[in-house]
Amino acid sequence: MMRDKRRYVVVESYNAVDNPDLFQRRLIAALLQVAGEANLFRLNPKIVKFVDERRFIVRTSLEGMRQLVLALSFITSIDGKEAAFYTLGSSGTILAIEKKIKKGQTSASR
């Protein structure tokens, strides 16, 4: 059986994330609002790791990556609070993206 190709995207949040579980639920809800029900299943987004209090890694499907970047650009509030997300870079494996973060090479590198 073919495995789904995935993409890992480093995202920086404007606000610090204090509760990761609650934040993930709110982020998915905000993505649902901007991407729509018909598209969200394609994105299949999941926060796989928090790098620090502002940066985290989101796993998505390869075909959904573009939609994810656009959806994150359109989010302006989460739970009534002002929010902004900046996509810093992406990679095909979590190891590669972690290496890039350590080297500080996450800037728009694909």
Next chain:
Amino acid sequence: MEFNDIVYPTCNADADFAARLGFKRLLVAGKDVEIRDIDRDKNTNAKDCVVIGVNKPRLEAAAKSGAIAISITDQRIDRKLMQTMKERETKLLISFAVLKETGGNDRQRTLYMMSKLLRHAVKMRIEVCFASMARSRLHMLSTMQIIELAKLIGAEEDAARKGLKQIG
């Protein structure tokens, strides 16, 4: 990392943050690049300025006076203005911060108008550049996001990347 962006001083963005977003340099309005709001400032002599506004005759006069780039705030096509821009080699600046300032139907309408404007500019062979023109850090975008937004409104990947290099 050769991309540049134009932001307003109210963003308070440092070089580290700019590098994380993928920019070589953030050009600060009023400091690194002069931005002239043609609707407020009646002086149409805009040599070496980036001009923003809605008033088409004034925008056209600014293009004739030697403006570097023109950002049409209402995204409406004016054939006469576009013809002058082509003749004077004035770039068309598409700024994406407006997409973060609006939402819902307004955002969809803006995206539609932007795509029409871009299509018309490409057809007329006017150079197009992209920037966030953010007034707040909340409205800033990374290079990756600007490229995807440019592609969303109909730019080719290479043209989107080139459009981010044009400024500065």
